[in-house]
Each structure stands twice: as C-alpha cells, then as structure tokens.
Amino acid sequence: MKKKKRSKSPIVNLLMPEIKELIEEKNWQLLKDVIPQWQPPDIAKLLEDLEIQEALILFRLLPISLQSAVFSEFDIGKQKKILKSLNNKQVQAIIFELEPDDRTKLFEELAPNVVRSLINLLSTEERKETLSLLGYPKDSVGRLMTPEYVALKPQWTIKEAMKYIRKVGIDAETINMVYVVDDKWHLLDDIRLRRLILAEFNQTVESIMDHQFISINANADQEKAVELMKRYDLIALPVVDNEGYLLGIITVDDIMDIMEEEHTEDFTKFTGIESETVGVGFITKIKDVPLKKLYRSRVSWLFVLLIMDLITGGIIKSFQETIAKYVVLVTFLPVLVDTSGNAGSQTAILVIRAMALGTVKMKDWLYLLGREFLVASALGVTMGVGISFMGIIRGGSFLIAKIVVLSMIVNVIAGCLIGILLPFAFTKFKKDPATGSAPLITTLADIIGTGIYLGIAFLFLK
Amino acid sequence: MKKKKRSKSPIVNLLMPEIKELIEEKNWQLLKDVIPQWQPPDIAKLLEDLEIQEALILFRLLPISLQSAVFSEFDIGKQKKILKSLNNKQVQAIIFELEPDDRTKLFEELAPNVVRSLINLLSTEERKETLSLLGYPKDSVGRLMTPEYVALKPQWTIKEAMKYIRKVGIDAETINMVYVVDDKWHLLDDIRLRRLILAEFNQTVESIMDHQFISINANADQEKAVELMKRYDLIALPVVDNEGYLLGIITVDDIMDIMEEEHTEDFTKFTGIESETVGVGFITKIKDVPLKKLYRSRVSWLFVLLIMDLITGGIIKSFQETIAKYVVLVTFLPVLVDTSGNAGSQTAILVIRAMALGTVKMKDWLYLLGREFLVASALGVTMGVGISFMGIIRGGSFLIAKIVVLSMIVNVIAGCLIGILLPFAFTKFKKDPATGSAPLITTLADIIGTGIYLGIAFLFLK
Numbered sequence: 001m002k003k004k005k006r007s008k009s010p011i012v013n014l015l016m017p018e019i020k021e022l023i024e025e026k027n028w029q030l031l032k033d034v035i036p037q038w039q040p041p042d043i044a045k046l047l048e049d050l051e052i053q054e055a056l057i058l059f060r061l062l063p064i065s066l067q068s069a070v071f072s073e074f075d076i077g078k079q080k081k082i083l084k085s086l087n088n089k090q091v092q093a094i095i096f097e098l099e100p101d102d103r104t105k106l107f108e109e110l111a112p113n114v115v116r117s118l119i120n121l122l123s124t125e126e127r128k129e130t131l132s133l134l135g136y137p138k139d140s141v142g143r144l145m146t147p148e149y150v151a152l153k154p155q156w157t158i159k160e161a162m163k164y165i166r167k168v169g170i171d172a173e174t175i176n177m178v179y180v181v182d183d184k185w186h187l188l189d190d191i192r193l194r195r196l197i198l199a200e201f202n203q204t205v206e207s208i209m210d211h212q213f214i215s216i217n218a219n220a221d222q223e224k225a226v227e228l229m230k231r232y233d234l235i236a237l238p239v240v241d242n243e244g245y246l247l248g249i250i251t252v253d254d255i256m257d258i259m260e261e262e263h264t265e266d267f268t269k270f271t272g273i274e275s276e277t278v279g280v281g282f283i284t285k286i287k288d289v290p291l292k293k294l295y296r297s298r299v300s301w302l303f304v305l306l307i308m309d310l311i312t313g314g315i316i317k318s319f320q321e322t323i324a325k326y327v328v329l330v331t332f333l334p335v336l337v338d339t340s341g342n343a344g345s346q347t348a349i350l351v352i353r354a355m356a357l358g359t360v361k362m363k364d365w366l367y368l369l370g371r372e373f374l375v376a377s378a379l380g381v382t383m384g385v386g387i388s389f390m391g392i393i394r395g396g397s398f399l400i401a402k403i404v405v406l407s408m409i410v411n412v413i414a415g416c417l418i419g420i421l422l423p424f425a426f427t428k429f430k431k432d433p434a435t436g437s438a439p440l441i442t443t444l445a446d447i448i449g450t451g452i453y454l455g456i457a458f459l460f461l462k
Numbered sequence: 463m464k465k466k467k468r469s470k471s472p473i474v475n476l477l478m479p480e481i482k483e484l485i486e487e488k489n490w491q492l493l494k495d496v497i498p499q500w501q502p503p504d505i506a507k508l509l510e511d512l513e514i515q516e517a518l519i520l521f522r523l524l525p526i527s528l529q530s531a532v533f534s535e536f537d538i539g540k541q542k543k544i545l546k547s548l549n550n551k552q553v554q555a556i557i558f559e560l561e562p563d564d565r566t567k568l569f570e571e572l573a574p575n576v577v578r579s580l581i582n583l584l585s586t587e588e589r590k591e592t593l594s595l596l597g598y599p600k601d602s603v604g605r606l607m608t609p610e611y612v613a614l615k616p617q618w619t620i621k622e623a624m625k626y627i628r629k630v631g632i633d634a635e636t637i638n639m640v641y642v643v644d645d646k647w648h649l650l651d652d653i654r655l656r657r658l659i660l661a662e663f664n665q666t667v668e669s670i671m672d673h674q675f676i677s678i679n680a681n682a683d684q685e686k687a688v689e690l691m692k693r694y695d696l697i698a699l700p701v702v703d704n705e706g707y708l709l710g711i712i713t714v715d716d717i718m719d720i721m722e723e724e725h726t727e728d729f730t731k732f733t734g735i736e737s738e739t740v741g742v743g744f745i746t747k748i749k750d751v752p753l754k755k756l757y758r759s760r761v762s763w764l765f766v767l768l769i770m771d772l773i774t775g776g777i778i779k780s781f782q783e784t785i786a787k788y789v790v791l792v793t794f795l796p797v798l799v800d801t802s803g804n805a806g807s808q809t810a811i812l813v814i815r816a817m818a819l820g821t822v823k824m825k826d827w828l829y830l831l832g833r834e835f836l837v838a839s840a841l842g843v844t845m846g847v848g849i850s851f852m853g854i855i856r857g858g859s860f861l862i863a864k865i866v867v868l869s870m871i872v873n874v875i876a877g878c879l880i881g882i883l884l885p886f887a888f889t890k891f892k893k894d895p896a897t898g899s900a901p902l903i904t905t906l907a908d909i910i911g912t913g914i915y916l917g918i919a920f921l922f923l924k
Binding site: 301306339379 | 627628634636655656659676695718722728729732733734745746747753760765768772776779785792793796801804811816819821822829830833841845856912
C-alpha cells in the first residue's frame with residue numbers, strides 16, 4: 001500500500017522533514033542505509049532541494065553505481081558543481097559508470113580543457129567511444145546513440161542467441177530489441193526479444209528474420225529520429241552509417257527528452273525567441289544562462305517588429321486631419337486592432353499545430369480559408385455587438401458607433417485570414433510556420449486593422 | 463540499401479505513381495501481393511492519399527489482421543467512413559482484432575447507438591472488457607490502459623514463468639515488462655523481461671523480485687501517467703484500483719500520443735482557445751470539427767479581452783486634450799505598446815516553460831525578476847535607440863523624441879515584468895500559468911503602456 005502512495009507523490013516530498021532532521025543530527029550512517037533504497041530520480045530530487053554542501057555529502061555517501069545514475073538525472077550546472085567537489089578517482093568512477101549517451105551529453109556542455117582532462121581519466125576503449133560520439137554534428141542522431149546493444153549473427157540458433165544475450169545483455173541499454181548483423185557488421189534485421197523467446201530453441205536466427213526494419217543515419221537530425229519512432233511505435237531505433245553498418249541504437253527514453261525540448265523550441269520560436277543563440281535545452285538552465293545570451297536571443301525579433309510597427313504610425317499620420325477633428329476615434333483604436341490580433345493568433349496556432357501533426361497540408365489552404373471565413377464572421381459580429389454599446393456611450397453618436405462596429409467586424413475577419421494565410425505562406429517558402437508567428441500576426445493585424453478602421457472612419461466622416 | 467532509403471522517406475512517397483497506375487489498371491491481384499508487405503503506418507498513409515472509393519477497395523484487399531492494424535492508424539473520421547462501407551461480419555472482424563485501448567478510443571468517439579450495435583458484435587468477454595474500460599472518467603488512465611499484459615506468480619520458477627510467457631505472450635501488448643501478482647491479483651512487483659532472461663532456470667520468480675515498482679490509479683489523469691513514465695524512464699506502467707489490484711498496463715507508445723496532445727493543448731491554451739469545448743485531440747480532425755464548436759472555443763476569451771481593452775480606451779479618453787493638441791503622439795502609440803507586449807510575451811513563455819519542466823519554482827520569483835529587470839533594461843534601451851530617429855523625424859521635435867524614447871524604455875521594462883509576474887500569479891492561485899497568457903499580456907501591456915506613455919507626454923507637454 002505504501003508503494004501506491006509513492007506513485008502519487010514522490011517519496012521525497014513525504015519524507016523531507018525526517019531527512020532534514022537526520023542531516024541536522026549528522027546521522028550519516030542511517031542516511032547511508034535509507035537513501036540508496038530509493039529510485040535515482042527521487043534521490044536526485046532530494047539532493048536538489050538541499051543546500052549544496054549537504055547535497056554533496058549525501059551524494060558521496062551513495063554507492064558508485066547509484067552515484068552515476070543520480071548524476072545523470074541532474075542538470076549540467078549541478079553536474080559541474082559535483083565534479084568540482086570530487087577528487088580525480090571519484091570523478092573517474094562516475095564518468096566510467098555513466099551510459100555513453102549521458103556521458104556525451106555531459107562532455108558537450110563542459111569547457112574543452114575540462115573535457116580533455118576528463119577523457120584522460122577513461123580507459124582506452126571508453127575514450128575511443130566517447131570521442132567518436134562527440135564527432136557527430138550537434139543535434140545529430142550520432143550524439144544521442146549508445147553503442148551498448150546486442151547484435152546476433154543470422155546463422156546462430158535461438159539457443160546460442162539466448163546464451164549470448166545472457167552473457168552480454170547485462171551491459172546493454174536495452175535487450176527488448178536485438179539486432180542481426182553480418183560478419184562485416186552490416187545491419188540485416190531487428191528482432192523483438194519477445195519474438196526470440198516465443199521461437200523454438202533449435203531454429204536459426206535467420207529463420208525468424210523478416211528483413212523488415214527501420215534505421216536512421218548517424219548524421220540525421222534528432223527530430224527525424226523522434227518522427228520515425230512515433231510513426232512506427234518503436235522502442236529502439238538502430239543507427240547506421242552511410243554504408244549501412246550498425247553504429248548504435250537510440251532508445252525511447254532519450255526520445256521523450258527530445259520531444260520535450262522540441263516542445264519548448266516550438267514555444268520560444270512562436271514568441272520570437274531565437275533559441276539557437278542560447279543553445280538547445282537552455283530553458284532547463286534558465287537561472288544560469290548568461291544575461292547577454294538571453295538579450296541576444298530576444299533582441300532581433302523585437303527590433304524587426306519595431307520597424308514594422310512604424311508602418312502603423314505612418315498610416316495614422318496620413319489620417320492625422322480626421323483624427324484631429326474626431327479625437328474620440330483614438331479611444332477605439334486599441335480594442336479594434338487587439339481583438340483582430342487576438343483572433344488571428346488563435347487561428348494561426350490551430351493551423352500551425354495541425355500542420356505539425358500532419359492533419360493539414362498545403363493543398364487544404366482554400367478549404368480551411370473558407371471555413372475560417374465563416375467562423376471569423378460569426379466572431380466578428382459577436383465582437384461588433386459587444387463593442388456597439390461602448391460605441392454609442394463613449395463615441396457619443398450613432399455615426400461613430402456605426403464606424404466602430406463595422407470596423408470591428410471587418411478587422412476580426414481580416415485578423416483571422418492573416419492567421420490562416422501566414423502559416424501557409426511560411427510553409428510555401430520552406431520556413432517553419434511557427435517562427436515568430438504570435439508577434440508577427442499582432443503586428444500585421446495592427447497595420448491592416450488601423451488602415452481599415454481609419455479608412456472607414458474617413459469615408460463616413462468626410 | 464533499399465531499407466535505408468525507406469527510413470529517410472516513407473516508401474509510399476517513392477511508389478505513389480506506380481501504385482496509382484496499378485489502381486487505374488485495376489490490377490488488384492498485384493496490389494494484393496505488394497501492399498501487405500508494408501508497415502501499417504505506411505499503408506495508412508497511402509490510403510489517406512487516395513480517393514475514398516479506391517482506398518476502401520484497397521483496404522478490403524488486406525488480410526484481417528493488417529486491416530485492424532491499419533484501421534487504428536486512421537483518425538476517427540476515416541474510421542467511421544470505413545466502418546460504414548463494410549458489412550457486419552467484416553466490422554466484427556476488425557473490431558475484434560483491435561487492441562482494447564484502440565477500441566475504447568474508437569467507441570468514445572462514435573454515437574451511442576453505433577457503439578451499442580458494435581458492442582453487440584463482440585464476444586461476451588470482449589464486450590465486458592470494453593464496457594469496463596469505457597466506465598472510467600474521460601482522460602483518465604483507465605480509458606488508456608490495455609488488459610493484455612503478462613502476470614506471473616511469485617512461487618513459479620523462472621522455467622515455469624518462461625513457459626507461461628511463451629504461451630500467453632503472443633497476445634500481450636508488451637512482454638518487455640511482466641508483472642507479479644498474488645492469488646487475489648494484488649500487484650507485487652514488475653520485472654523487466656531482460657532480468658528474467660538473465661536469471662537461472664531453477665530460481666523462483668520471488669528470488670529476483672525487488673518489490674520496487676511504480677504504479678498508477680486507474681482514475682488518475684493521463685497527464686500523471688506521462689509524468690511518471692518520463693520521470694522514471696518506464697516502458698510500461700501498471701494500472702491498479704484503489705485496493706491495489708492490477709487492472710491493466712499503459713505502454714510507452716500511448717504516452718507519446720498523449721505528449722503530443724498535451725503539447726497541442728498547451729499551445730491552444732496559450733492563445734486563449736478552450737480546447738475542452740472542442741474535445742481533446744480536436745486538432746487532428748480540425749477539418750471536420752463543427753464550426754459552431756470552433757466558434758464557442760474561441761469566443762469567450764476574445765470577449766473578456768475586448769472588455770479589458772476598453773480600459774485602454776478609457777485611459778486615452780482621459781488624455782483627450784493633450785492628444786488633440788499633439789495628434790502626432792498617436793502615431794507612436796502602436797509601436798510603444800506592441801513592443802512592450804512582444805517583449806512581455808517572450809518573458810512569459812520562458813517562465814511558463816521553465817515552470818512546466820520544473821526548472822523554476824515559486825520561490826525563484828524574486829531572483830528571476832531581478833535578472834529579467836536587467837535584460838529588460840538592456841532591451842528597453844536598445845528599442846529606445848531604435849525609435850529615437852523616428853521620434854525626431856516623425857515627431858518633429860526633440861521634446862517629442864524624448865517622450866517617445868523614455869516611454870519606450872519604461873514600457874519594455876513594464877512589459878517584461880508583467881510577463882514574469884503573470885505566470886507566478888497564476889500559479890499562486892492554482893491556475894495553469896499558460897492559460898490565455900499571450901493575449902492577456904498583450905492586453906495588459908496595452909493598458910499599462912498607454913498609461914505610461916500618455917502620462918509621460920502629459921508631464922512634459924503641459
């Protein structure tokens with residue numbers, strides 16, 4: 001029953017006061033007995049909630065194998081702090097125990113001279129492995145893969161294969177999926193362990209092969225791996241070089257992390273933040289990112305939008321005389337352009353997401369435009385009714401009210417049409433439809449909305 | 463070599479012209495031989511790209527087991543069309559072959575009378591299973607789980623266990639993870655198949671149990687399952703009732719779908735769309751969602767924002783006299799409030815995502831506010847310099863330029879501070895910080911920005 005509770009709220013939340021007390025009492029012996037029984041993510045959470053000094057003491061109390069499991073749960077900032085607090089031998093032990101893909105991730109983030117000294121701590125073989133993983137481009141599949149998989153030969157019997165798996169499987173990142181290679185290590189097939197188990201002992205591996213498999217090139221982008229694994233519901237994806245040699249595998253847990261990262265990137269792009277400047281995954285270290293980098297990632301879009309906004313000012317200037325005569329018109333400007341921009345952003349996000357999920361394609365644009373026109377008209381009329389009373393009260397005349405209501409309807413429709421056309425236009429020109437969409441639509445809605453409103457006002461009032 | 467190509471671009475894109483030709487020639491026999499060799503997702507994609515009539519013919523050519531695999535790849539609209547085109551016996555065969563969780567998903571979306579008639583086509587046992595899955599709340603873990611798992615008894619030997627897995631494993635959704643239950647079916651442990659394989663044949667199951675497992679209640683929200691599986695890197699999560707009885711499992715492929723859905727929901731929320739009105743996962747059927755529902759999901763936020771925007775109008779009205787004297791002030795209003803809103807949205811999304819990823823907590827608010835103040839000041843000064851020339855050219859005087867530059871700096875800082883405080887305020891009041899943030903920040907930046915700008919102008923010009 002206790003176990004179930006744990007799945008609802010991590011053990012660390014429940015026991016935090018007790019643990020703190022033990023630390024205050026410096027009862028290290030009891031802590032040394034209790035904590036290693038937890039899951040690594042829970043221990044990591046505990047250490048993160050503690051003061052750094054206490055955390056380091058507790059960390060050093062853990063057995064080495066658990067140390068590296070907990071270590072790989074931390075973000076890079078914490079990892080650096082821990083490495084600094086340990087002596088060379090302790091560092092070597094942790095680095096050695098880390099999965100190769102986690103090790104690559106760590107090395108990528110450290111300063112080159114630190115990496116060099118750490119790599120020197122590794123055994124020759126481990127060093128070769130790490131250096132070769134680091135040789136692949138940033139965000140490539142090669143950086144993510146682990147060389148710890150099980151490879152079988154087609155001529156083996158199931159019995160031989162099972163014996164081999166028993167021998168080497170303990171070091172593999174997964175044996176749920178095993179791979180068949182020829183003598184030159186060309187990938188021939190992937191086989192689910194369950195298929196192997198369900199086969200007869202004296203069959204050959206070859207006899208249960210279907211020669212159907214999905215693989216990915218080590219130089220491919222990580223997002224491509226996510227796409228393939230989602231599409232084919234894979235639990236592991238083999239990575240090959242240009243000649244089809246098996247280099248490593250990617251497992252589904254790595255993919256989940258990348259999905260989160262992509263999700264974040266989509267959001268930051270959408271609001272006009274260039275995450276390339278700050279580095280992928282920067283949100284997880286937002287508290288430590290240098291302010292200069294944050295500034296740089298944000299300033300260029302803001303500046304582009306500022307220049308675009310000046311057009312709106314130009315439009316206003318050209319209607320200066322009308323405004324001077326009817327200053328009250330200005331009081332409706334914000335509500336008109338904002339509503340248009342808000343409606344347009346809603347439309348855009350629907351289209352952008354539908355495109356990302358593959359529900360909507362280029363060819364659908366006219367159909368969707370038609371549907372959006374109907375929804376936008378209904379929304380426009382609703383907002384028009386909403387503003388009409390204020391038009392009379394604040395505007396002071398039915399004429400002003402009429403101008404405001406009419407502008408509202410046209411503006412909402414215009415905003416929605418911008419919202420639908422912009423993502424299609426971006427896609428047409430091979431740009432990510434999400435890039436800067438939110439502020440871009442607001443700004444375009446401003447320009448067009450101001451023109452529509454003041455244009456209508458000019459016609460009615462001249 | 464051919465295989466590798468396939469992983470880069472799905473086979474269906476490569477062969478589409480040939481397939482279309484075969485269909486035109488009505489060469490069904492050859493199609494019947496070729497297509498079943500593909501992966502179900504690829505077949506589904508092919509059928510989606512064809513005219514509905516051709517798609518239905520091809521679909522009926524597939525063997526039953528492949529039919530249901532392909533069927534579960536389709537969205538609900540396509541599924542309905544296919545069901546309509548088949549006779550009762552064919553429908554029964556497909557429904558029977560579907561995984562229970564996919565079947566639940568289908569039934570959830572169909573009209574109640576259709577569900578009733580389909581359920582009647584099932585065998586008694588299958589019917590009981592489906593009805594019980596449908597009994598759990600919407601978006602609950604119970605709706606998602608499959609009862610097709612392997613359960614072992616602790617007293618069995620590894621040999622007995624393996625024999626049992628060979629017998630029943632073929633029907634299970636996964637055997638990568640198997641479960642240990644007592645005679646009353648209480649969940650005792652989960653065991654990775656690899657652990658079982660690596661054990662000796664004459665050991666008991668009990669001897670390799672560690673009694674450490676993570677489980678989830680069937681009534682829990684699906685997002686909770688995602689969180690647990692991500693946190694503990696699980697490939698399957700056992701589902702229990704309030705008494706700890708094992709009811710079913712959730713597998714990692716279902717989780718990836720939910721992650722996508724959550725991602726979409728985050729985005730729609732962010733732009734002020736109430737996805738509850740439209741139903742979860744509505745983006746995948748955006749082309750078929752009734753327009754009335756789309757309207758309803760969007761109108762309420764737009765209306766709330768419209769009311770808020772009227773405040774901006776009120777502020778403008780109270781400075782009417784200053785404006786009447788210096789109409790040129792109006793030309794800078796859009797650029798000032800927009801830049802403030804844009805900068806604020808950037809800030810908000812950084813905080814919202816960092817909160818979602820657990821990097822930032824409530825207690826960090828003051829620290830982040832301090833950092834943001836520095837970045838915002840730098841951005842504000844940059845934008846101030848950017849607008850200064852226009853202030854002189856368009857404003858026509860150094861005084862106007864001074865007002866505009868000063869307002870720009872203060873406005874950008876104000877926007878960023880709103881962007882950082884709003885998510886914390888939402889969290890404080892137990893609201894999702896993403897709800898309507900994008901338009902809300904724009905609108906708040908409008909209100910405050912207009913006040914700042916016209917206030918400064920009034921002071922300098924009076």
